Amino acid sequence: MAFSLYSLIQAALLCVNAVAVLHEDRFLNKIGWGVDQGVGGFGDDPGIKTQMMNLVRSVRTVMRVPLIGVNSVCIVLLLLFG
Amino acid sequence: MDYSADQSGFRQQPNILARNSSMDASDASQLFEDTSGARHGSQAGYKPQTGDHGFPGFSDPMSNLAMAYGSSLATQGKELMDKNLDRFIPISKLKYYFAVDTVYVGKKLGLLVFPYMHENWEVNYQQDIPVAPRFDVNAPDLYIPTMGFITYILVAGLALGTQNKFSPELLGVQASSAFVWLVMEVLAVLLSLYLVTVNTDLTTIDLLAFAGYKYVGMIVGVVLGLLFGRLVYYLSLLWCCAAIFVFMIRTLRLKLLSESAAEGRLVRGTRNQLRMYLTMAIAAAQPVFMYWLTFHLVR
Numbered sequence: 001m002a003f004s005l006y007s008l009i010q011a012a013l014l015c016v017n018a019v020a021v022l023h024e025d026r027f028l029n030k031i032g033w034g035v036d037q038g039v040g041g042f043g044d045d046p047g048i049k050t051q052m053m054n055l056v057r058s059v060r061t062v063m064r065v066p067l068i069g070v071n072s073v074c075i076v077l078l079l080l081f082g
Numbered sequence: 083m084d085y086s087a088d089q090s091g092f093r094q095q096p097n098i099l100a101r102n103s104s105m106d107a108s109d110a111s112q113l114f115e116d117t118s119g120a121r122h123g124s125q126a127g128y129k130p131q132t133g134d135h136g137f138p139g140f141s142d143p144m145s146n147l148a149m150a151y152g153s154s155l156a157t158q159g160k161e162l163m164d165k166n167l168d169r170f171i172p173i174s175k176l177k178y179y180f181a182v183d184t185v186y187v188g189k190k191l192g193l194l195v196f197p198y199m200h201e202n203w204e205v206n207y208q209q210d211i212p213v214a215p216r217f218d219v220n221a222p223d224l225y226i227p228t229m230g231f232i233t234y235i236l237v238a239g240l241a242l243g244t245q246n247k248f249s250p251e252l253l254g255v256q257a258s259s260a261f262v263w264l265v266m267e268v269l270a271v272l273l274s275l276y277l278v279t280v281n282t283d284l285t286t287i288d289l290l291a292f293a294g295y296k297y298v299g300m301i302v303g304v305v306l307g308l309l310f311g312r313l314v315y316y317l318s319l320l321w322c323c324a325a326i327f328v329f330m331i332r333t334l335r336l337k338l339l340s341e342s343a344a345e346g347r348l349v350r351g352t353r354n355q356l357r358m359y360l361t362m363a364i365a366a367a368q369p370v371f372m373y374w375l376t377f378h379l380v381r
Contacts, residue, residue, distance in 0.1 A: 003262040004255075051277045 013074055019059045020067055028056070114181060179224035179287060181214040189219045190226060194298045195322065197329040203336055220333070224287065227294020234260065234297045234375075237304050241379035244308060260375055267293050267371065271364055275338075278356055282337050292330065296368045299326050300376050307380035315380045323369035330365035 028034045033053050167173065193200055205220045206213045215223040238256045242248045268289050275282070299322030307315025339357050 003259045005258050005262060008262045008265065048277050051279060055276070 010074065013070060016059065016063055016067060017071070019056055020063055022056060022060070024057075024060075028053075114177070175285075175287065176224070178212075178214060179222070179291065181216055182223050182225045183216045186216050186219060186223070187226060190223070191298060193219065194226075194295055194329060195302065195325050197325055197332065200332075203332050205336075222288050222291035224291050224294070227291055227297060230294060230297030230301060231260065231264075233301050234304075237301055237308075238379055241304055241308055245381055263371060263375065264290070264293055267367065274360055274363070278360055280338055280357060280360070284337050292333065295329070296326055296372050299323065300372050303372070304376050304379050312380060319372065319376065323372055326368045326372065327365050330368055331361060334361045334364060 022028055024034060033049075033056070164173075203220055206218045212218075212221055215221040215225075235253060235257045239248060239253050242252055242256075268286065271289050271293070272286065275284070299319070302322055303315055303319035306318040338361050339354065
């Protein structure tokens, strides 16, 4: 498979977009992935599901604004260069 | 906003090596021998003295002054750029990974191809700082992966040439393709380490180094395959895959598993089981990549 660095960046952008679109109230809480439902104990083993939920929430919070810029740049590049 | 990294058990002991930057002078002598003959102080401060002819042929004090000003400006600009670059790419940390010598490289290459006789896989520490690779054969380095990557690209070009498929753009395609796979592998390992909440002092650069060790096996396989034919390629690749598998398991076992599990005793519990599976998955991914990146080269 011939990958280039740009296709990696595009794939990463698409994945982050996918995580950013998950709405907390309408979706994550419905399937039991809302962070307020999660916290079990404060033991030393959060478990994979809690880690995933934390990761989703962190990505959504941190990447909300930068994604606007990066998406715009990507759209412009795709329009100009195909 | 007390979520995210605080609750996770996965902590990379941050910047053990950042302490190195605080003791630059002595550290530089530990990592690298100072082979420069010039005194460092003579370059930094060139004090302009009117009437002092710094260069033959420049008898004008004004141009002397201009020369001195220009050189001091250049030095300042260089220092500024170094300081800013250090924020993005931790150059001082990278220096640790390139502090190797020939004996280390030889031993490490031997380990990568034949890890079965080596007994002690622990990395020596010196007051919380891992010893430089030239003093400890178990420490990860970045020299072998970098050289291996470049050699792999050249060997791939050679192999494609024997199939009459070579063109210069293909070198770039091979290089970026292999690099992308490397980056994806490191990201996948980082993600799985985060999810399994392993307390380890493996840094990202360590993972990059471990992922880059497979290039040695790939090069051996492809070169032998080009010289002696497909059967030898498959045999040597099989040998190198097994060797890398054992190498990764023995190295990662000490870093990822808990103390007692690493010594070989069977420890029950889902956490240790999960960590064992993770170690085996990381080690098993190496042969897969080794085959995937080389099978189209030897036809």
